[in-house]
Amino acid sequence: xxxxxxxxxxxxxxxxxxxxxxxxxxxxxxxxxxxxxxxxxxxxxxxxxxxxxxxxxxxxxxxxxxxxxxxxxxxxxxxxxxxxxxxxxxxxxxxxxxxxxxxxxxxxxxxxxxxxxxxxxxxxxxxxxxxxxxxxxxxxxxxxxxxxxxxxxxxxxxxxxxxxxx
Numbered sequence: 001x002x003x004x005x006x007x008x009x010x011x012x013x014x015x016x017x018x019x020x021x022x023x024x025x026x027x028x029x030x031x032x033x034x035x036x037x038x039x040x041x042x043x044x045x046x047x048x049x050x051x052x053x054x055x056x057x058x059x060x061x062x063x064x065x066x067x068x069x070x071x072x073x074x075x076x077x078x079x080x081x082x083x084x085x086x087x088x089x090x091x092x093x094x095x096x097x098x099x100x101x102x103x104x105x106x107x108x109x110x111x112x113x114x115x116x117x118x119x120x121x122x123x124x125x126x127x128x129x130x131x132x133x134x135x136x137x138x139x140x141x142x143x144x145x146x147x148x149x150x151x152x153x154x155x156x157x158x159x160x161x162x163x164x165x166x
Contacts, residue, residue, distance in 0.1 A: 013120060016139050017112070023146040024108050027059060028101055030153040033163070039097035043159035049089040052156050055149050056100040060107045061088035062145055066138050067111035071118065073125025115139070 006018040031039070031052050039053040061079030068074045079088040120136040127133065157163045 016120075016136075016143065017115065020139065020143045020146065021108075021112075023143060023150055024104075026150050027056060027104065027146070027153065030150065030157055031056060031097060031101060034097060034157070034161070036097060038160045040091055041156075041160050043156060049086055050152055050156060051089075052153060052160070053091065053095070053097050053100055054089040055153055055156070056097070056104050057090075057095070058088045059146060059149055060100065060104045063104070063107045063111045063142070066142055067114045070126040070128060070133055071111075071124045071135060071138055072114045111142075 006022045007014050010018075034052055040051050042048055042051045042054070044050050057079075064076060065078060068076045069078070081087055084090075115135070118135050120134070120139065122135050123132040124135055124138060154164070
């Protein structure tokens with residue numbers, strides 16, 4: 001998917017989901033060609049957990065949280081805990097970048113299915129800190145979240161192996 005694939009005109013849902021899908025696909029583009037060692041390298045000063053693979057893991061976790069738990073009101077586990085709020089950034093046994101990217105793509109498909117037919121003006125089935133949240137707010141937040149982490153992927157990728165660009 002290129003930026004040209006994001007519609008220039010259309011209704012609000014088409015434009016918002018178009019941008020979110022573009023940013024989701026950019027995650028895959030930014031990770032293309034990284035070997036496992038580079039995927040888990042944290043080139044930022046300690047104690048940063050920011051690696052390309054950690055970012056993909058985190059994005060998968062927030063997709064699940066916001067779309068399954070908040071939009072859908074589903075009782076799915078979180079990918080972090082009170083004891084370890086950064087768990088979604090850490091490498092788990094057996095985790096690989098291709099596996100994480102596959103899980104991210106699958107989670108994005110679940111997220112998209114939960115948006116199908118849902119009114120953007122409506123409130124989500126789940127609540128955030130006990131408060132209602134609009135579907136539109138979640139969609140805008142996920143565009144911001146994914147775009148921000150694509151910026152992190154830009155920096156990590158350039159520091160790890162010099163690759164720059166979309």
